[in-house]
Amino acid sequence: MAAVGSSGAVGVAGCAVLGSEDTDGEPGIVGETLTLTTTTSTYDTGLLDELNASFEDRYSVTVDAVAQGTGAALETARNGDCDVVMLHARSLEDEFLEAGYGVNRRDLMFNDFVIVGEPDDPAEIAGEDTVETALTEIAATESTFVSRGDYSGTHAKELELWDKAGLAVESFGDWYIDGGDGMGAILNQTNMQGGYTLADRGTFLNMHGQTDLEICVEGPVEGGPESLMNPYGVVAVNPAVHENVNYDLAMAYIGYVTSSDGQEIIESYTSDGEQLFFAEALAAEPNFQQHVPDGWESSSDE
Structure with a gap:
């Protein structure tokens, strides 16, 4: 696992594999199939179709994309049933890397999370500056909250936010609903039942006009709290x-x-007309430590 953060591993992703050829002089990856497990948000927004189609056309390969919650996607990867994972839960990614199941993680892109709700806004949280206050008001008024409940990256973020607000979901009543589904389905469920949910901005914007839900608490893309940042990574x-x-x-x-x-x-x-994701892999000053789990030290730091 020490090689995960090495400079040699960084170079591989950039060019070496793409230039490989078979004995006939053809690119070595032509005709092969890549199995990708990914979050429902990249799938529901349609971004994955754009990325994969371009990759398939360029290298004459096929991408078999399986949309799952982050937890399920990582379990598929742990079982060796996919080749690469695209996800948005850094703490879970770190566990995956530390256990030796993944290598050569790269920052990919980001957007943010938003708290969305019905227009009536029963908890009166619209425009709230802090996530903790908004969640505290939702709980205090026992306003309906629909959770992903699927061990996805969004679900992990939601649980983290409740915890930071000093609230234990185990103590919640019937107003807290375990949706157990992907982001698009949860937005539809919230729209039908009323109340609130935590959503990634990309999926919410992509479904604009399909629900009556409104953004009540903004993320950092629109000046909201940094705790709602939503970074994505990709791991082999x-x-x-x-x-x-x-x-x-x-x-x-x-x-x-x-x-x-x-x-x-x-x-x-x-x-x-709304940008759904923001590129994060290219930078004037590359962050080579992005490849290793938080808290790890490179050999140069020892």
Whole structure:
């Protein structure tokens, strides 16, 4: 696992795999299939279709994308049933890396979370500056709150926010609903039942006009609290743990989505004129520590 943060691993994703050829002089990845597990938000927004179609066309390969909550996506990866994972829960990503199941993590993009609710706003949280106050008011008024309840990145963030507000979901009454579904379905459920939910901005904007829900508490993209930031990463499944995974194709994919071409697709992807995600892989001053779990030290730091 020490190689996860090495400079050699960084170079692989950028170019080495993409230039590989078979004995006939053809690109070595042509005709192969990549299995990608990803969060429902990248799938529901349509961004994944744009990224994958471009990658498939360029390298004559197929991407089999399986949309799951982050917890389920990581379990699929732990079992060796996919080649690469795209997700948005850094603490869970770190556990995955530390256990040796993943290698060569890259920052990919970000958007933010927002608390959305019915227009009547029964807890009167519209325009609230702090997440803790908003959640405290929802709980105090016992206003309906629909949770993802699916061990996704959004669900993990929601539980973290309740905890920071000093509230234990185990003590909540019937007003707290375990939705157990993807983001699009939860937004529809909240729209039908009333109340509030935590959503990623991308999926909410992509469903604009399909629900009556409104943003009550903004995330940092629109000047809200940093605690609602929603970063995404992409991780290859470790071939040293699962020999069956297509590591070369996984690294080709990571190299593409973090390249200038892939980042341009992310940056320019919109819904009704609204940008849904913001590219984060390219920077004037690269953050090489992005590849390793929080708290780890590189050999140069020892």
